[in-house]
Ligand SMILES: Nc1ncnc2c1ncn2[C@@H]1O[C@H](COP(=O)(O)OP(=O)(O)OP(=O)(O)O)[C@@H](O)[C@H]1O
């Protein structure tokens with residue numbers, strides 16, 4: 001037994017020492033296929049997407065090859081929501097959830113590869129955002145220091161070992177260490193896409209939270225920040241209303257039966273986040289449990305409230321543009337799950353009659369997989385030693401190369 005171990009160790013050392021440098025293998029690959037993984041604040045599913053890198057001088061771009069939304073088992077979803085509540089005893093659960101989500105992410109990769117008939121050996125690398133467990137967007141005192149923080153779970157070592165593919169993960173903390181707020185990160189991809197669409201374009205993402213990147217009339221006007229809630233409040237109300245049978249208001253059907261409660265909406269529009277100057281970011285910490293306690297307690301949940309929450313998403317977006325953009329946008333490209341809610345799309349089209357309001361798919365960028373694709377490309381930039389944060393969006397003091405490498 002002991003003897004066998006020595007032989008194995010010798011064999012292993014030999015294997016490691018003769019293996020070419022990992023990052024040079026990626027650079028030398030003829031066709032660079034990269035997988036992006038993302039689970040957002042909605043905890044609706046794990047998005048896995050395969051992209052092919054398109055070399056383009058200093059700013060490589062990409063083409064989407066295919067994607068899947070991989071289901072999150074109900075008990076794991078419950079566990080993730082428990083972690084958000086940050087109760088005593090969460091730490092052991094967090095530790096295990098990190099590994100469990102790593103396994104789920106690996107499964108998502110293998111299912112995607114099977115669907116698009118690509119073998120793991122053909123994949124250069126995975127860029128994994130993970131699942132945000134907690135995000136401290138504003139400075140808070142911690143034992144004498146003013147700090148921000150962000151914790152994404154879904155252990156990259158598990159993903160790497162289960163798929164045999166190197167993984168770049170844990171992006172946000174590098175931006176925070178450079179003085180930024182670690183969010184939003186997707187403007188990195190928007191910048192690359194903006195070139196083909198032209199000036200005065202807004203990329204609006206509507207996930208759990210809403211966020212935008214605006215490319216103004218002059219090349220130098222760029223702004224990115226979180227506009228406020230996306231689907232988070234709507235989803236919460238629908239889960240309660242349906243007794244847990246539904247996760248979201250599919251195609252806005254429930255909301256369409258209700259009316260906007262204008263007085264209530266007016267109160268919600270007073271939320272201090274909406275008035276804060278960008279750059280700014282928000283999350284479940286402001287529009288999750290706290291919001292429900294302060295703004296929704298004792299209200300009867302039904303179609304009227306769901307309609308009002310949907311309209312809240314629309315109005316916070318409109319309000320953000322009017323307040324913070326120098327000009328009304330010529331083009332508004334909507335991505336994220338909110339692009340599939342017709343009430344949101346109709347509301348935005350009505351509010352901006354002189355702008356072209358379109359979904360990501362209509363603009364040639366997948367509404368569903370854009371975020372996951374952004375993390376795939378960010379992972380690739382890491383291996384190429386290219387900056388992948390966007391300081392004007394996050395407030396970071398300098399560009400940095402975000403990410404950490406886990407080997408199979
Ligand atoms: N057909 C649909 N009708 C209405 N809403 C939809 C539909 N499809 C998706 N959605 C909404 O989109 C949400 C998921 O969006 P997405 O995956 O972009 O968010 P996310 O995972 O929270 O990402 P982010 O990190 O951007 O917050 C769902 O929870 C749901 O509210």
Ligand SMILES: [Mg+2]
Pocket residue numbers: 039040041042043044045047
């Ligand atoms: Mg999602």
